Amino acid sequence: MxxxxxxxxxxxxxxxxxxxxxxxxxxxxxxxxxxxxxxxxxxxxxxxxxxxxxxxxxxxxxxxxxxxxxxxxxxxxxxxxxxxxxxxxxxxxxxxxxxxxxxxxxxxxxxxxxxxxxxxxxxxxxxxxxTPEFEHYGPEPFSGEFTAEYLKSAFSRRSAKLGIVLMDQRVIAGIGKIYSDEICFRAGIRPGRSAGRLTGPMRERLWQATREVLSEGIDCRGSSARDETYRDIYGIPGTFQERMFVYQRTGEPCRVCGAPIRRTPIPGGRGMHWCPKCQK
DNA sequence: AGTTGGACCTGACTGC
DNA sequence: TGCAGTCAGGTCCAAC
Incomplete structure:
Protein backbone atom coordinates (compact mmCIF):
# COMPACT_ATOMS: atom_id res chain seq x y z
CA MET A 1 0.00 0.00 0.00
CA THR A 131 -6.23 22.59 6.14
CA PRO A 132 -8.35 20.43 8.47
CA GLU A 133 -6.85 17.39 6.75
CA PHE A 134 -3.26 18.10 7.73
CA GLU A 135 -3.35 20.57 10.60
CA HIS A 136 -2.94 17.83 13.20
CA TYR A 137 -0.34 15.86 11.25
CA GLY A 138 2.92 14.97 12.96
CA PRO A 139 6.37 15.88 11.59
CA GLU A 140 7.80 14.56 8.37
CA PRO A 141 10.37 11.86 9.27
CA PHE A 142 13.10 13.69 7.33
CA SER A 143 12.45 17.09 8.88
CA GLY A 144 14.52 18.61 11.66
CA GLU A 145 11.44 18.53 13.84
CA PHE A 146 11.58 14.74 13.99
CA THR A 147 14.10 13.79 16.69
CA ALA A 148 14.47 11.16 19.42
CA GLU A 149 13.55 13.91 21.85
CA TYR A 150 10.34 14.52 19.90
CA LEU A 151 9.50 10.81 20.20
CA LYS A 152 9.82 11.07 23.97
CA SER A 153 7.11 13.71 24.19
CA ALA A 154 4.97 12.15 21.45
CA PHE A 155 5.00 8.72 23.14
CA SER A 156 4.42 9.94 26.68
CA ARG A 157 0.99 8.97 28.00
CA ARG A 158 0.50 6.66 25.02
CA SER A 159 -0.32 3.20 26.33
CA ALA A 160 -1.14 1.85 22.85
CA LYS A 161 1.21 -0.58 21.15
CA LEU A 162 4.21 0.88 19.35
CA GLY A 163 3.19 -0.79 16.07
CA ILE A 164 -0.10 1.11 16.20
CA VAL A 165 1.24 4.47 17.42
CA LEU A 166 3.83 4.51 14.60
CA MET A 167 0.96 4.45 12.11
CA ASP A 168 -0.81 7.38 13.80
CA GLN A 169 -0.35 10.24 11.32
CA ARG A 170 -0.62 12.77 14.16
CA VAL A 171 2.55 11.29 15.68
CA ILE A 172 4.67 10.79 12.53
CA ALA A 173 3.46 11.44 8.99
CA GLY A 174 3.79 8.75 6.35
CA ILE A 175 4.10 5.38 8.08
CA GLY A 176 1.66 2.50 7.42
CA LYS A 177 1.60 -1.23 8.07
CA ILE A 178 4.62 -2.32 6.05
CA TYR A 179 7.12 0.24 7.24
CA SER A 180 5.84 0.12 10.83
CA ASP A 181 6.65 -3.60 11.01
CA GLU A 182 10.03 -3.15 9.34
CA ILE A 183 11.01 -0.14 11.47
CA CYS A 184 10.21 -2.04 14.69
CA PHE A 185 12.33 -4.96 13.48
CA ARG A 186 15.32 -2.81 12.57
CA ALA A 187 15.08 -1.08 15.95
CA GLY A 188 14.93 -4.46 17.72
CA ILE A 189 11.71 -3.55 19.52
CA ARG A 190 8.53 -5.62 19.66
CA PRO A 191 5.62 -3.80 18.01
CA GLY A 192 3.37 -5.02 20.83
CA ARG A 193 5.27 -3.03 23.46
CA SER A 194 3.47 0.00 24.84
CA ALA A 195 4.85 3.13 23.13
CA GLY A 196 4.98 4.99 26.44
CA ARG A 197 7.22 2.29 27.91
CA LEU A 198 10.13 2.59 25.51
CA THR A 199 13.49 3.37 27.11
CA GLY A 200 15.66 6.27 25.95
CA PRO A 201 18.03 4.00 24.01
CA MET A 202 15.02 2.31 22.39
CA ARG A 203 13.65 5.65 21.21
CA GLU A 204 17.09 6.50 19.85
CA ARG A 205 17.20 3.24 17.87
CA LEU A 206 13.64 3.74 16.70
CA TRP A 207 14.43 7.23 15.43
CA GLN A 208 17.45 5.92 13.54
CA ALA A 209 15.56 2.90 12.15
CA THR A 210 12.70 5.11 10.97
CA ARG A 211 15.00 7.20 8.82
CA GLU A 212 17.02 4.24 7.56
CA VAL A 213 14.05 2.08 6.61
CA LEU A 214 12.15 4.92 4.90
CA SER A 215 15.31 5.96 3.02
CA GLU A 216 15.79 2.41 1.79
CA GLY A 217 12.15 2.30 0.77
CA ILE A 218 12.64 5.44 -1.31
CA ASP A 219 15.87 4.07 -2.84
CA CYS A 220 13.90 0.95 -3.83
CA ARG A 221 11.12 3.10 -5.36
CA GLY A 222 8.67 1.65 -2.83
CA SER A 223 7.42 -1.84 -2.14
CA SER A 224 5.26 -4.11 -4.28
CA ALA A 225 4.77 -7.21 -2.12
CA ARG A 226 2.72 -10.29 -2.99
CA ASP A 227 -0.82 -8.97 -2.65
CA GLU A 228 0.05 -5.38 -3.43
CA THR A 229 -0.82 -3.48 -6.54
CA TYR A 230 1.61 -0.59 -6.04
CA ARG A 231 3.47 0.54 -9.16
CA ASP A 232 5.27 3.79 -9.91
CA ILE A 233 3.88 6.30 -12.42
CA TYR A 234 5.39 4.29 -15.28
CA GLY A 235 3.81 1.04 -14.07
CA ILE A 236 7.05 -0.39 -12.70
CA PRO A 237 6.98 -2.23 -9.33
CA GLY A 238 9.21 -1.15 -6.44
CA THR A 239 11.76 -3.54 -4.95
CA PHE A 240 11.66 -2.92 -1.20
CA GLN A 241 9.81 -6.24 -0.69
CA GLU A 242 13.14 -7.96 -1.41
CA ARG A 243 14.56 -6.29 1.68
CA MET A 244 11.71 -6.99 4.09
CA PHE A 245 12.57 -8.86 7.26
CA VAL A 246 9.13 -9.43 8.77
CA TYR A 247 6.17 -8.01 6.82
CA GLN A 248 4.01 -10.85 5.47
CA ARG A 249 6.62 -13.43 6.46
CA THR A 250 4.53 -15.17 9.14
CA GLY A 251 6.03 -18.59 9.97
CA GLU A 252 9.03 -18.06 7.71
CA PRO A 253 12.51 -18.10 9.30
CA CYS A 254 13.95 -14.77 10.45
CA ARG A 255 16.68 -13.66 8.06
CA VAL A 256 18.91 -12.83 11.01
CA CYS A 257 18.36 -15.61 13.57
CA GLY A 258 16.17 -18.22 11.88
CA ALA A 259 13.32 -18.07 14.41
CA PRO A 260 9.86 -18.27 12.84
CA ILE A 261 8.30 -14.82 12.31
CA ARG A 262 5.15 -14.26 14.34
CA ARG A 263 1.97 -12.41 13.53
CA THR A 264 -0.10 -10.77 16.27
CA PRO A 265 -3.59 -9.57 15.38
CA ILE A 266 -4.36 -5.93 16.17
CA PRO A 267 -7.72 -4.11 16.13
CA GLY A 268 -9.09 -3.37 12.70
CA GLY A 269 -8.46 -6.85 11.27
CA ARG A 270 -4.76 -6.31 10.77
CA GLY A 271 -1.61 -7.88 12.06
CA MET A 272 1.85 -6.99 13.33
CA HIS A 273 4.77 -9.12 12.15
CA TRP A 274 7.82 -9.57 14.38
CA CYS A 275 10.71 -11.84 15.34
CA PRO A 276 10.48 -13.25 18.88
CA LYS A 277 14.28 -13.49 19.21
CA CYS A 278 15.54 -10.29 17.54
CA GLN A 279 12.93 -7.96 19.06
CA LYS A 280 12.59 -7.23 22.79
C1' DA B 1 -8.34 12.09 25.63
C1' DG B 2 -7.08 7.76 24.30
C1' DT B 3 -8.58 3.61 22.48
C1' DT B 4 -11.55 0.27 20.13
C1' DG B 5 -14.58 -1.48 16.55
C1' DG B 6 -17.44 -1.07 12.46
C1' DA B 7 -17.97 0.56 7.71
C1' DC B 8 -16.22 1.27 3.32
C1' DC B 9 -14.33 -1.90 -0.95
C1' DT B 10 -12.84 -5.73 -4.02
C1' DG B 11 -9.42 -9.29 -5.75
C1' DA B 12 -7.34 -13.35 -4.09
C1' DC B 13 -7.67 -17.25 -1.61
C1' DT B 14 -9.94 -21.27 1.06
C1' DG B 15 -13.28 -24.82 1.77
C1' DC B 16 -17.20 -27.56 0.69
C1' DT C 1 -16.33 -25.84 -11.76
C1' DG C 2 -18.47 -22.80 -8.71
C1' DC C 3 -20.21 -20.39 -5.09
C1' DA C 4 -20.02 -18.56 -0.34
C1' DG C 5 -17.11 -17.00 3.17
C1' DT C 6 -12.78 -14.87 4.79
C1' DC C 7 -8.90 -11.82 4.63
C1' DA C 8 -6.26 -7.42 4.07
C1' DG C 9 -5.77 -2.76 5.61
C1' DG C 10 -6.01 3.46 5.36
C1' DT C 11 -9.13 6.52 7.25
C1' DC C 12 -13.25 8.23 9.17
C1' DC C 13 -16.78 8.04 12.67
C1' DA C 14 -19.28 6.47 16.65
C1' DA C 15 -18.97 4.54 21.14
C1' DC C 16 -16.76 3.09 25.33
Whole structure:
Protein backbone atom coordinates (compact mmCIF):
# COMPACT_ATOMS: atom_id res chain seq x y z
CA MET A 1 0.00 0.00 0.00
CA UNK A 2 1.26 3.49 -0.67
CA UNK A 3 3.13 4.89 2.32
CA UNK A 4 5.78 7.61 2.46
CA UNK A 5 8.39 5.90 0.21
CA UNK A 6 5.79 5.15 -2.47
CA UNK A 7 4.33 8.67 -2.28
CA UNK A 8 7.81 10.19 -2.43
CA UNK A 9 8.66 8.09 -5.50
CA UNK A 10 5.47 9.32 -7.15
CA UNK A 11 6.21 12.94 -6.17
CA UNK A 12 9.70 12.78 -7.59
CA UNK A 13 8.61 11.18 -10.86
CA UNK A 14 5.64 13.54 -11.33
CA UNK A 15 7.94 16.52 -10.89
CA UNK A 16 9.79 15.65 -14.08
CA UNK A 17 6.64 14.79 -16.03
CA UNK A 18 3.89 17.31 -15.38
CA UNK A 19 5.21 20.53 -13.82
CA UNK A 20 4.65 23.30 -16.34
CA UNK A 21 1.59 21.64 -17.90
CA UNK A 22 -1.94 22.80 -17.12
CA UNK A 23 -5.04 20.82 -16.21
CA UNK A 24 -7.26 21.16 -19.25
CA UNK A 25 -10.02 18.96 -17.83
CA UNK A 26 -10.70 16.64 -14.91
CA UNK A 27 -12.63 13.51 -15.89
CA UNK A 28 -14.35 11.70 -13.03
CA UNK A 29 -14.95 8.03 -13.84
CA UNK A 30 -16.19 7.05 -10.38
CA UNK A 31 -18.04 9.70 -8.37
CA UNK A 32 -16.82 8.23 -5.11
CA UNK A 33 -13.35 9.62 -5.77
CA UNK A 34 -14.79 13.10 -5.11
CA UNK A 35 -16.76 12.15 -1.99
CA UNK A 36 -14.90 14.69 0.18
CA UNK A 37 -16.52 17.42 -1.89
CA UNK A 38 -20.15 18.47 -2.05
CA UNK A 39 -20.23 17.18 -5.63
CA UNK A 40 -17.78 16.06 -8.34
CA UNK A 41 -18.45 19.39 -10.07
CA UNK A 42 -17.24 21.19 -6.96
CA UNK A 43 -13.92 19.36 -7.28
CA UNK A 44 -13.53 19.85 -11.01
CA UNK A 45 -14.23 23.59 -10.67
CA UNK A 46 -11.29 23.93 -8.29
CA UNK A 47 -8.91 22.09 -10.60
CA UNK A 48 -9.77 22.73 -14.24
CA UNK A 49 -7.89 25.30 -16.26
CA UNK A 50 -5.05 25.71 -13.80
CA UNK A 51 -1.31 25.41 -14.46
CA UNK A 52 0.61 22.89 -12.33
CA UNK A 53 3.40 24.88 -10.71
CA UNK A 54 4.81 22.22 -8.42
CA UNK A 55 4.47 18.76 -6.93
CA UNK A 56 4.71 18.01 -3.21
CA UNK A 57 3.97 15.39 -0.61
CA UNK A 58 2.64 15.35 2.94
CA UNK A 59 2.88 11.99 4.69
CA UNK A 60 1.45 9.41 2.31
CA UNK A 61 -0.26 11.94 0.06
CA UNK A 62 1.18 13.27 -3.22
CA UNK A 63 0.16 16.92 -3.82
CA UNK A 64 -0.22 19.05 -6.93
CA UNK A 65 0.25 22.79 -6.48
CA UNK A 66 -2.00 24.71 -8.84
CA UNK A 67 -1.87 28.32 -9.92
CA UNK A 68 -4.71 30.55 -11.00
CA UNK A 69 -6.69 33.52 -9.74
CA UNK A 70 -6.45 31.84 -6.36
CA UNK A 71 -3.71 29.27 -5.67
CA UNK A 72 -4.92 25.75 -4.90
CA UNK A 73 -3.66 22.30 -3.91
CA UNK A 74 -4.90 18.96 -5.16
CA UNK A 75 -4.39 16.14 -2.64
CA UNK A 76 -4.28 12.50 -3.72
CA UNK A 77 -5.37 10.25 -0.86
CA UNK A 78 -4.24 6.92 -2.23
CA UNK A 79 -5.89 4.74 0.40
CA UNK A 80 -4.99 1.06 0.10
CA UNK A 81 -4.68 0.59 -3.62
CA UNK A 82 -4.46 4.05 -5.19
CA UNK A 83 -2.01 4.51 -8.09
CA UNK A 84 -1.07 7.42 -10.33
CA UNK A 85 0.00 6.87 -13.92
CA UNK A 86 1.21 9.32 -16.54
CA UNK A 87 0.20 8.07 -19.98
CA UNK A 88 -0.30 9.40 -23.51
CA UNK A 89 -3.84 10.77 -23.89
CA UNK A 90 -4.81 8.03 -26.36
CA UNK A 91 -3.94 5.22 -23.94
CA UNK A 92 -7.09 3.09 -23.33
CA UNK A 93 -8.63 3.44 -19.87
CA UNK A 94 -7.30 0.70 -17.61
CA UNK A 95 -9.67 -1.18 -15.30
CA UNK A 96 -9.98 0.58 -11.97
CA UNK A 97 -9.45 4.10 -13.35
CA UNK A 98 -11.44 6.47 -11.11
CA UNK A 99 -10.28 9.82 -12.54
CA UNK A 100 -8.08 11.38 -15.20
CA UNK A 101 -6.47 14.80 -15.42
CA UNK A 102 -6.26 15.80 -19.06
CA UNK A 103 -3.10 17.87 -19.33
CA UNK A 104 -1.88 20.29 -21.95
CA UNK A 105 0.89 18.70 -24.01
CA UNK A 106 -0.91 15.42 -24.73
CA UNK A 107 -0.57 13.55 -21.48
CA UNK A 108 -3.05 12.19 -18.96
CA UNK A 109 -2.47 11.81 -15.24
CA UNK A 110 -4.68 8.85 -14.34
CA UNK A 111 -5.81 7.85 -10.87
CA UNK A 112 -6.43 4.09 -10.55
CA UNK A 113 -7.88 2.56 -7.40
CA UNK A 114 -8.96 -1.06 -7.26
CA UNK A 115 -10.64 -0.90 -3.85
CA UNK A 116 -11.97 2.66 -4.00
CA UNK A 117 -10.61 3.64 -0.60
CA UNK A 118 -8.76 6.53 -2.18
CA UNK A 119 -10.06 9.99 -3.06
CA UNK A 120 -9.06 13.41 -4.37
CA UNK A 121 -9.50 16.65 -2.47
CA UNK A 122 -8.79 20.18 -3.64
CA UNK A 123 -8.18 23.07 -1.25
CA UNK A 124 -8.21 26.75 -2.29
CA UNK A 125 -4.78 27.32 -0.73
CA UNK A 126 -1.21 26.08 -1.02
CA UNK A 127 -0.69 26.05 2.71
CA UNK A 128 -1.87 22.49 3.18
CA UNK A 129 -0.72 22.34 6.80
CA UNK A 130 -3.50 24.80 7.61
CA THR A 131 -6.23 22.59 6.14
CA PRO A 132 -8.35 20.43 8.47
CA GLU A 133 -6.85 17.39 6.75
CA PHE A 134 -3.26 18.10 7.73
CA GLU A 135 -3.35 20.57 10.60
CA HIS A 136 -2.94 17.83 13.20
CA TYR A 137 -0.34 15.86 11.25
CA GLY A 138 2.92 14.97 12.96
CA PRO A 139 6.37 15.88 11.59
CA GLU A 140 7.80 14.56 8.37
CA PRO A 141 10.37 11.86 9.27
CA PHE A 142 13.10 13.69 7.33
CA SER A 143 12.45 17.09 8.88
CA GLY A 144 14.52 18.61 11.66
CA GLU A 145 11.44 18.53 13.84
CA PHE A 146 11.58 14.74 13.99
CA THR A 147 14.10 13.79 16.69
CA ALA A 148 14.47 11.16 19.42
CA GLU A 149 13.55 13.91 21.85
CA TYR A 150 10.34 14.52 19.90
CA LEU A 151 9.50 10.81 20.20
CA LYS A 152 9.82 11.07 23.97
CA SER A 153 7.11 13.71 24.19
CA ALA A 154 4.97 12.15 21.45
CA PHE A 155 5.00 8.72 23.14
CA SER A 156 4.42 9.94 26.68
CA ARG A 157 0.99 8.97 28.00
CA ARG A 158 0.50 6.66 25.02
CA SER A 159 -0.32 3.20 26.33
CA ALA A 160 -1.14 1.85 22.85
CA LYS A 161 1.21 -0.58 21.15
CA LEU A 162 4.21 0.88 19.35
CA GLY A 163 3.19 -0.79 16.07
CA ILE A 164 -0.10 1.11 16.20
CA VAL A 165 1.24 4.47 17.42
CA LEU A 166 3.83 4.51 14.60
CA MET A 167 0.96 4.45 12.11
CA ASP A 168 -0.81 7.38 13.80
CA GLN A 169 -0.35 10.24 11.32
CA ARG A 170 -0.62 12.77 14.16
CA VAL A 171 2.55 11.29 15.68
CA ILE A 172 4.67 10.79 12.53
CA ALA A 173 3.46 11.44 8.99
CA GLY A 174 3.79 8.75 6.35
CA ILE A 175 4.10 5.38 8.08
CA GLY A 176 1.66 2.50 7.42
CA LYS A 177 1.60 -1.23 8.07
CA ILE A 178 4.62 -2.32 6.05
CA TYR A 179 7.12 0.24 7.24
CA SER A 180 5.84 0.12 10.83
CA ASP A 181 6.65 -3.60 11.01
CA GLU A 182 10.03 -3.15 9.34
CA ILE A 183 11.01 -0.14 11.47
CA CYS A 184 10.21 -2.04 14.69
CA PHE A 185 12.33 -4.96 13.48
CA ARG A 186 15.32 -2.81 12.57
CA ALA A 187 15.08 -1.08 15.95
CA GLY A 188 14.93 -4.46 17.72
CA ILE A 189 11.71 -3.55 19.52
CA ARG A 190 8.53 -5.62 19.66
CA PRO A 191 5.62 -3.80 18.01
CA GLY A 192 3.37 -5.02 20.83
CA ARG A 193 5.27 -3.03 23.46
CA SER A 194 3.47 0.00 24.84
CA ALA A 195 4.85 3.13 23.13
CA GLY A 196 4.98 4.99 26.44
CA ARG A 197 7.22 2.29 27.91
CA LEU A 198 10.13 2.59 25.51
CA THR A 199 13.49 3.37 27.11
CA GLY A 200 15.66 6.27 25.95
CA PRO A 201 18.03 4.00 24.01
CA MET A 202 15.02 2.31 22.39
CA ARG A 203 13.65 5.65 21.21
CA GLU A 204 17.09 6.50 19.85
CA ARG A 205 17.20 3.24 17.87
CA LEU A 206 13.64 3.74 16.70
CA TRP A 207 14.43 7.23 15.43
CA GLN A 208 17.45 5.92 13.54
CA ALA A 209 15.56 2.90 12.15
CA THR A 210 12.70 5.11 10.97
CA ARG A 211 15.00 7.20 8.82
CA GLU A 212 17.02 4.24 7.56
CA VAL A 213 14.05 2.08 6.61
CA LEU A 214 12.15 4.92 4.90
CA SER A 215 15.31 5.96 3.02
CA GLU A 216 15.79 2.41 1.79
CA GLY A 217 12.15 2.30 0.77
CA ILE A 218 12.64 5.44 -1.31
CA ASP A 219 15.87 4.07 -2.84
CA CYS A 220 13.90 0.95 -3.83
CA ARG A 221 11.12 3.10 -5.36
CA GLY A 222 8.67 1.65 -2.83
CA SER A 223 7.42 -1.84 -2.14
CA SER A 224 5.26 -4.11 -4.28
CA ALA A 225 4.77 -7.21 -2.12
CA ARG A 226 2.72 -10.29 -2.99
CA ASP A 227 -0.82 -8.97 -2.65
CA GLU A 228 0.05 -5.38 -3.43
CA THR A 229 -0.82 -3.48 -6.54
CA TYR A 230 1.61 -0.59 -6.04
CA ARG A 231 3.47 0.54 -9.16
CA ASP A 232 5.27 3.79 -9.91
CA ILE A 233 3.88 6.30 -12.42
CA TYR A 234 5.39 4.29 -15.28
CA GLY A 235 3.81 1.04 -14.07
CA ILE A 236 7.05 -0.39 -12.70
CA PRO A 237 6.98 -2.23 -9.33
CA GLY A 238 9.21 -1.15 -6.44
CA THR A 239 11.76 -3.54 -4.95
CA PHE A 240 11.66 -2.92 -1.20
CA GLN A 241 9.81 -6.24 -0.69
CA GLU A 242 13.14 -7.96 -1.41
CA ARG A 243 14.56 -6.29 1.68
CA MET A 244 11.71 -6.99 4.09
CA PHE A 245 12.57 -8.86 7.26
CA VAL A 246 9.13 -9.43 8.77
CA TYR A 247 6.17 -8.01 6.82
CA GLN A 248 4.01 -10.85 5.47
CA ARG A 249 6.62 -13.43 6.46
CA THR A 250 4.53 -15.17 9.14
CA GLY A 251 6.03 -18.59 9.97
CA GLU A 252 9.03 -18.06 7.71
CA PRO A 253 12.51 -18.10 9.30
CA CYS A 254 13.95 -14.77 10.45
CA ARG A 255 16.68 -13.66 8.06
CA VAL A 256 18.91 -12.83 11.01
CA CYS A 257 18.36 -15.61 13.57
CA GLY A 258 16.17 -18.22 11.88
CA ALA A 259 13.32 -18.07 14.41
CA PRO A 260 9.86 -18.27 12.84
CA ILE A 261 8.30 -14.82 12.31
CA ARG A 262 5.15 -14.26 14.34
CA ARG A 263 1.97 -12.41 13.53
CA THR A 264 -0.10 -10.77 16.27
CA PRO A 265 -3.59 -9.57 15.38
CA ILE A 266 -4.36 -5.93 16.17
CA PRO A 267 -7.72 -4.11 16.13
CA GLY A 268 -9.09 -3.37 12.70
CA GLY A 269 -8.46 -6.85 11.27
CA ARG A 270 -4.76 -6.31 10.77
CA GLY A 271 -1.61 -7.88 12.06
CA MET A 272 1.85 -6.99 13.33
CA HIS A 273 4.77 -9.12 12.15
CA TRP A 274 7.82 -9.57 14.38
CA CYS A 275 10.71 -11.84 15.34
CA PRO A 276 10.48 -13.25 18.88
CA LYS A 277 14.28 -13.49 19.21
CA CYS A 278 15.54 -10.29 17.54
CA GLN A 279 12.93 -7.96 19.06
CA LYS A 280 12.59 -7.23 22.79
C1' DA B 1 -8.34 12.09 25.63
C1' DG B 2 -7.08 7.76 24.30
C1' DT B 3 -8.58 3.61 22.48
C1' DT B 4 -11.55 0.27 20.13
C1' DG B 5 -14.58 -1.48 16.55
C1' DG B 6 -17.44 -1.07 12.46
C1' DA B 7 -17.97 0.56 7.71
C1' DC B 8 -16.22 1.27 3.32
C1' DC B 9 -14.33 -1.90 -0.95
C1' DT B 10 -12.84 -5.73 -4.02
C1' DG B 11 -9.42 -9.29 -5.75
C1' DA B 12 -7.34 -13.35 -4.09
C1' DC B 13 -7.67 -17.25 -1.61
C1' DT B 14 -9.94 -21.27 1.06
C1' DG B 15 -13.28 -24.82 1.77
C1' DC B 16 -17.20 -27.56 0.69
C1' DT C 1 -16.33 -25.84 -11.76
C1' DG C 2 -18.47 -22.80 -8.71
C1' DC C 3 -20.21 -20.39 -5.09
C1' DA C 4 -20.02 -18.56 -0.34
C1' DG C 5 -17.11 -17.00 3.17
C1' DT C 6 -12.78 -14.87 4.79
C1' DC C 7 -8.90 -11.82 4.63
C1' DA C 8 -6.26 -7.42 4.07
C1' DG C 9 -5.77 -2.76 5.61
C1' DG C 10 -6.01 3.46 5.36
C1' DT C 11 -9.13 6.52 7.25
C1' DC C 12 -13.25 8.23 9.17
C1' DC C 13 -16.78 8.04 12.67
C1' DA C 14 -19.28 6.47 16.65
C1' DA C 15 -18.97 4.54 21.14
C1' DC C 16 -16.76 3.09 25.33
Missing amino acids: PELPEAETIRCQLEGEIVGAAVRRLQIHDRRVARAHKSPEDLTALVQGRPIVGVGRRGKAPLLFLDGERPATLVFRLGMTGLLRVVPSDEPLAKGTVAALVLTGGKHLRFLDQRRFGSMVAYPTREVDR
